[in-house]
Amino acid sequence: MDNRFFLFFVTILSGFALIKLPLTDSFLESISPVTNILGILTVLVFSLVLIYKGVKNLFSK
Numbered sequence: 001m002d003n004r005f006f007l008f009f010v011t012i013l014s015g016f017a018l019i020k021l022p023l024t025d026s027f028l029e030s031i032s033p034v035t036n037i038l039g040i041l042t043v044l045v046f047s048l049v050l051i052y053k054g055v056k057n058l059f060s061k
Contacts, residue, residue: 005053008046015042 018039023032 005050008050008053011046012043012050015039015046018042 016039018035021032021035021039023029023035
């Protein structure tokens with residue numbers, strides 16, 4: 001089993017953390033759209049990687 005599955009899962013969780021990051025009423029409020037886009041892309045990419053690796057592992061046996 002590939003040990004990177006846990007790393008991919010944690011990366012997905014960090015993407016959700018970027019999406020939910022409360023930046024209102026702070027000096028970082030101007031980069032809020034960037035963190036949202038980066039979080040969404042992170043979740044999408046690493047979810048697709050996990051799905052690909054799961055399907056690949058399923059059909060390789």
